[in-house]
Amino acid sequence: MSLRYNTSAEIKEAWEVVSATYRTGKTRPFPFRREQLRQLYKLINENQDAFNVAMDKDLKRNKHDTYVYEILTSLNDIADQVANIEKWGETEVIASGTFGGERVEIQYEPLGVALDIVPWNYPVFLAISTFAGIIGAGNCCILKPSELSPYTSQLFADLFPKYLDQSCYRVINGAVPETTQLLEYPFNQITYTGSTPVGKIIQSAAAKHLTPVLLELGGKSPVYVAPDADIKITALRIAVTKFFNNGQTCVTPDYILVHKKVAAAFIAELKAVVEKNYGPDPKKSADYGRVISKNHHRRIMKLLERDAAAELTFVTGGPKTADEEDRYIPPTVVTGFRTDKDYALMEGELFAPVLPVIEIGSQEEAHKFINDRPHPLAAYVFSTSAAVIAKFQKETHSGSMAANDCHITVTAPDAPFGGVGPSGMGAYHHKYGFDQFSHKKTVVIKKTSRDPLDGIRTPPGDYERTKRLVELLILKKPPSEGYLAFKKVFSRVFRPALITLAAAILYKRFGSGDVVKDITVLGATLKSLL
Template sequence: MTENPYSELFNSQMDRYVAVGRSTWKERLRKLRALKDALEHTYRQALREALHSDFGKPFLETDLAEIYPILSEIKHVERNLKEWMRPKKVGSTLTLIGSSSYIQYESKGVCLILSPWNYPVYLTFGPLVSAIAAGNCCILKPSEATPATSRVIQEIAGALFDPSEVVVVQGEVDTAKALLELPFHHIFFTGSPAVGKRIMEAASRHLSSVTLELGGKSPAFVDETASMGTTSKRLAWGKCLNAGQICVAPDYILVTEKAKDALVSELKKQLESFYPKGASESESYARIINKTHFRRLQNALNTAVSEGAEILYGGESNEESRFFEPTLIGNVPEDASLLQEEIFGPILPLVTVKDAGEAVKIINSKPRPLALYTFSKNKSAIRSLSENTRAGTACINHNVVHLSNNHLPFGGINNSGIGKAHGHYGFLAFSNERSTIRQYTPSSIDLLTPPYTDFKQRLVNATLRWFK
């Protein structure tokens, strides 16, 4: 049998992970501060240029959505890591008199981080921040779809870390498959639900724990009580960010009949305001990552239109430059792929509903989404959407921004993911919470060992009566 090409790297980290797991909070912060300085200063321009080269990502979006979130995450860890690592005392039961109970946070060991192409910097180094904070060794596999950015990522990791602690591996699908053959202690994957299922299947062979940050169809509900100007601006921004190639983008809008015309009118105004000379001429609008994804989007749009859907705005595209205009579309057939599969692009279907109750039924008829957005001033509608649906995350009267709050757990549920990330929740994802009891005095349990006598039975009976 051919040896796995990554066995040597993996084994070097296996030899090292216990020592890394014993590192102090100060030692872990030194690594994170070096990463912070590299991203903020040394490699910032290189990353901007690489992302622009890969798919036209505007420099400001790189700063805002790729680099700043990692810096913010590191600052949050700096303020809290000492406290997070401290063993946490918990209460004990009557039968454990003379002992103390506590939770000890220990590293999981050797971890694999598989990151996607849409936010390759943030979704590679963001999980790495949590993994380092928790004291782990990591192998990173960035996406082959962003080659320029992946090269810079590898250069950064090579400059900052010993490969026996953190290393980047480049390659395509075969590389990921080979890595998944190794018995990692934890796997952190960001990507589609379809691939997430394969990751989970591979992890099951070694009983590796997983964090799966997936996607799905994240709906936005809008009713007539919402501020149409503000709502349309926020929805247009959330959908156009990275040309819609973001897991928490609003995937489709459920809009009440009374609000539809006003919302469509305001969305058009906002898109024209964002891109006065047209999105194709704008330096503020990204391109589709590759021609495969471009054709997927084009086919989905063409099929919907051929089946009776109406383009309300946009629809222009250019395969050679991978430009796809922000597009609003209505009257989409329910069975069209635009309403069945995650769009992951700048097409925004609008579905008319009578009220929040009908919106709830539609949302609950689909797999559980990563995010749910409610735009309304109606407390009853907001409560109905909040209480009667299930989603990984939610925003009320905004979208996407919850991703930036390090105090909130981020992650999906079922089809949209398993496990949470960011801040303390990211630290916990890469930690084993070891339950520990320390006995200081003779234990009451010592009185109840075999042989079981009548006296010992009376002791047990008395204890049971105590808890009635």
């Protein structure tokens, strides 16, 4: 397919229109934001068949997987924004009647005009998860889909004018030149999901205008398989998450560190799961996709070729059955790695259906191996021991972490998703996306009557008097460890006990005596209020 790229004049016109619209305040009222979000919901929901066709052509993604991982997640993200943005955007009063009579508030304001640069591997979900937050926070936006997923990108370009206000939201399609032109404009927020090298280019371009960036960049997400892990469930969950979408997921397991005690059993089970899931010929499986392009295929094959002399073992797959024309690489599990040697497959994020398995001798060795490398977007541990999981959680550093499963940190309900260090900066989803695309403006409102602050700052200064006044009313002192310990115990034990006691006293005074009846009435009252 030949994706229609926007012209330079069209890009300039889009920037000028959305910038002018933002200055009118059109996107600020919550009813307008909610209406546009509902339209975005309709855009996805009413065109599911078209998105199924587009993603089958772009990624050989079947209908089931497109619905679960693209459509469902997108619709839920939009609905979440509609339900909550007004609550999230309420002005917070953080101090009232304090020294000087101030009223201190935090007011949530839109950042302005956002540029949302979307990747090709989840071209709907990763577009909507950020774009919905941008709309919810009251911004205008230019959405830049990936040219590597042309069918989905063209579909967005065709549908946006039919559903969304074109004075506020535009789609721009193109490749490097078009993106470069977009980056020349002084956006108020840039969001990019993709590789670390390109993320550095985006950040450098944004720095020219001091534009804040949200970068979700991936990395080599490790998995540690402890000796007490449930081998069957571990192999199953690693296999289905690794080879889904052909390994082209930012938080997919990039390599496995398996304890030597269970390595043989784990590798055998992993092989059995791959063969069961995709059959004797994965190329014919309706559940097995393709890499995004021939260039991507060639990149992966070169990595395998560079390690050809390293005495590695292909437990499954390998380069022999790969097909560049079909963009096919079989699900490949590779063993035989040594921790004291360098390998092409261990240099950077693979983003491919290739899984290195490395045997290690202890959890400490696994932690050192992980921490000696750039911080990944996600890290995983498989163990039945709470102590092993807690140690992994405490001693490794990553954007997110999960125990006994993979991928799930992306869709964890009401939780932020983002990287750390070279795997990204910033976070989104739920309220965290709203916050990311909002400016928290501090507002201080004072009375006009004279207050002690006027006396302190009006010349001539009286040091002794000011010092006494400040120490009495303003100066803070660090609390002791004993006080902090008491405060922690009070909040965890005594406060709940006091609340329970107070509730019991009130119930005894005002309750009817029929507990079931009172709970029913209370429930009905709360339901009517909500």
